[in-house]
Amino acid sequence: SRSINLAVIPGDGIGQEVVAEGLKVLSAVLPQDVKLETREYDFGAKRYRATGETLTDADLDSLKQHDAILLGAIGDPSVPSGVLERGFLLKLRFAFDHHVNLRPSKLLPGVATPLAGEPEIDFVVVREGTEGPYTGNGGTIRKGTEHEVATEVSVNTAFGVERVVRDAFARAQARPRKKLTLVHKNNVLTFAGHLWTNVFNKVAEEFPEVTTDYIHVDAATIYLVTDPARFDVIVTDNLFGDIITDLAAAVSGGIGVAASGNINPSGEYPSMFEPVHGSAPDIAGQGKADPSATVLSVALLLRHLGYEAEAARIDEAVATDLAERTGKPARSTSEIGDALSVRVAG
Numbered sequence: 001s002r003s004i005n006l007a008v009i010p011g012d013g014i015g016q017e018v019v020a021e022g023l024k025v026l027s028a029v030l031p032q033d034v035k036l037e038t039r040e041y042d043f044g045a046k047r048y049r050a051t052g053e054t055l056t057d058a059d060l061d062s063l064k065q066h067d068a069i070l071l072g073a074i075g076d077p078s079v080p081s082g083v084l085e086r087g088f089l090l091k092l093r094f095a096f097d098h099h100v101n102l103r104p105s106k107l108l109p110g111v112a113t114p115l116a117g118e119p120e121i122d123f124v125v126v127r128e129g130t131e132g133p134y135t136g137n138g139g140t141i142r143k144g145t146e147h148e149v150a151t152e153v154s155v156n157t158a159f160g161v162e163r164v165v166r167d168a169f170a171r172a173q174a175r176p177r178k179k180l181t182l183v184h185k186n187n188v189l190t191f192a193g194h195l196w197t198n199v200f201n202k203v204a205e206e207f208p209e210v211t212t213d214y215i216h217v218d219a220a221t222i223y224l225v226t227d228p229a230r231f232d233v234i235v236t237d238n239l240f241g242d243i244i245t246d247l248a249a250a251v252s253g254g255i256g257v258a259a260s261g262n263i264n265p266s267g268e269y270p271s272m273f274e275p276v277h278g279s280a281p282d283i284a285g286q287g288k289a290d291p292s293a294t295v296l297s298v299a300l301l302l303r304h305l306g307y308e309a310e311a312a313r314i315d316e317a318v319a320t321d322l323a324e325r326t327g328k329p330a331r332s333t334s335e336i337g338d339a340l341s342v343r344v345a346g
């Protein structure tokens with residue numbers, strides 16, 4: 001019989017609240033014969049304050065045993081900036097080789113967007129997840145002086161670029177429009193940019209049905225606002241992808257509905273699914289957070305594990321729930337989770 005052995009990391013702030021709803025919906029959508037086992041981990045600010053640990057080797061060994069990881073959010077004002085980002089989130093993404101950071105954007109009916117008119121928005125950003133300026137390859141000299149120099153070197157390997165570009169081509173090939181846009185800055189970043197462009201053009205030959213396009217990242221921010229319909233699949237580096245996916249979330253319903261997957265396509269390590277939003281300490285503990293982004297991340301998780309029908313039911317339930325919100329009083333985090341659970345089960 002089938003089973004899912006899930007690691008659950010609620011984390012900090014609203015992470016706790018939204019993950020509870022994600023699990024509620026997951027239990028409701030799974031057929032009887034699928035055994036769901038979960039183990040909760042207490043990573044985050046509280047554990048760091050108590051023990052000084054963010055993520056140990058033993059933690060990684062334990063996490064490795066699971067089929068997938070569901071993460072809420074990590075981060076708290078009591079912990080200096082960078083400690084949990086580098087010590088937990090990026091450490092995990094790097095250790096488990098999450099080189100495909102998948103961030104879909106779809107503007108659903110009835111959902112507000114700051115954009116004019118009724119734009120069609122339905123694209124996926126494939127953000128490289130283990131290289132670029134995120135590798136921590138840099139340094140500072142003459143620190144604290146007027147002559148301080150800091151470097152933050154962007155690392156791009158042919159191996160790393162090719163595998164993420166190929167993954168993006170395969171995703172584009174599987175979508176109706178079959179279009180892939182490379183977003184970079186090859187007019188200025190002539191070393192990394194040329195590597196990306198050359199690899200992109202080479203891999204394109206293996207996917208003759210996919211229409212290709214190239215846009216500089218600055219221009220891409222314009223098109224994401226003025227003509228988001230032009231995008232189907234976007235592939236880009238780690239930092240450009242970080243920035244444009246926040247913009248993408250802002251135009252397609254906001255951070256309350258932005259889902260993501262940190263994927264290790266080979267399955268050598270468990271993939272991790274998380275809402276794009278953070279721990280939002282300002283509204284934590286009040287039942288105000290929208291769990292939709294987490295619930296949609298659960299759909300990405302199910303799709304990744306091969307439960308396509310269940311994933312589609314969740315997508316549909318969230319779409320219907322969002323469409324029916326207009327004019328109704330705001331609901332709490334758990335009320336939204338309950339409503340979604342009823343829909344996916346029905």
Ligand code: IPM
Nearest residue numbers: 084085086089090242245276
């Ligand atoms: C994200 C976040 C992270 C990133 C931070 C918290 C390290 O902004 O998931 O987009 O930059 O990748």
Ligand code: MN
Nearest residue numbers: 242243245246
């Ligand atoms: Mn980000």
